[in-house]
Amino acid sequence: MxxxxxxxxxxxxxxxxxxxxxxxxxxxxxxxxxxxxxxxxxxxxxxxxxxxxxxxxxxxAPMTLNDLRDLYTMRSLLEPKAAAQAVRQIEELPDEAGSLSDFSANHDDPSDPEWLNRHYRFHRRIVVVGLNREMDRVLSEVLLKLERYFLIDAVQRALAEEPLAHHDLANAIVSGDHKAAADAAALHISQSRVLVTEAILSSDGIRSMPLSRSAGSPPRGAAQ
Structure with a gap:
């Protein structure tokens, strides 16, 4: 398409x-x-x-830190709820439970060229299992837009040094604990936000960016 x-x-x-x-x-x-x-x-x-x-x-569309913040805000609002909803359905969908566990146990390696696609499918599967089509529609777009940031060189290096483990999230959902699943999703998203944001802020491009004061803003203490 x-x-x-x-x-x-x-x-x-x-x-x-x-x-x-x-x-x-x-x-x-x-x-x-x-x-x-x-x-x-x-x-x-x-x-x-x-x-x-x-x-x-x-x-x-440009890639900005404001947009990155907004994308993670959407994730933090919706994904914990999606994880809790998935718990209610996971016992009736053993194949989905196996897929979540398989990714976290065997394929959660950012150095793998297929990792980004698998990462997307892992998070998307959580929402799909919860049977909330509107949440799936919104989060699928959020996750796809975040992939642009995951492919930044500095973020790739950060992921290689400190992978975003998914096993706690997968285990919480499969275990059937609603609160644990929501808490694990919230923690995972928070850790991901910090890793991606700090990687970008410490990248060469950001460190070498010239800084300037807005036009018309006099130095503090200057005569008015």
């Missing part, structure tokens, strides 16, 4: 943040006709992946 491929290119940086592109150019690169690409771009514009530029195509 056009929307999946365009979103993949944005996530991986093939379409970099704040870079303009035209519908025609994208159609040529994807080998698709204009109709499905146009429809995909309309949806991605509504979801915040791109911004429509009058008479000049589209602009890939």
């Amino acid at each position: 056009a929307i999946t491929e365009i979103r993949r290119r944005i996530t991986t940086g093939e379409l970099p943040p704040e870079v303009s592109f035209s519908e025609a150019t994208l159609c040529e690169e994807l080998g698709m006709s204009r109709a499905p690409v146009r429809e995909a771009l309309i949806v991605l514009n509504q979801l915040g992946w791109v911004t429509s530029q009058p008479r000049s195509g589209y602009l890939v």
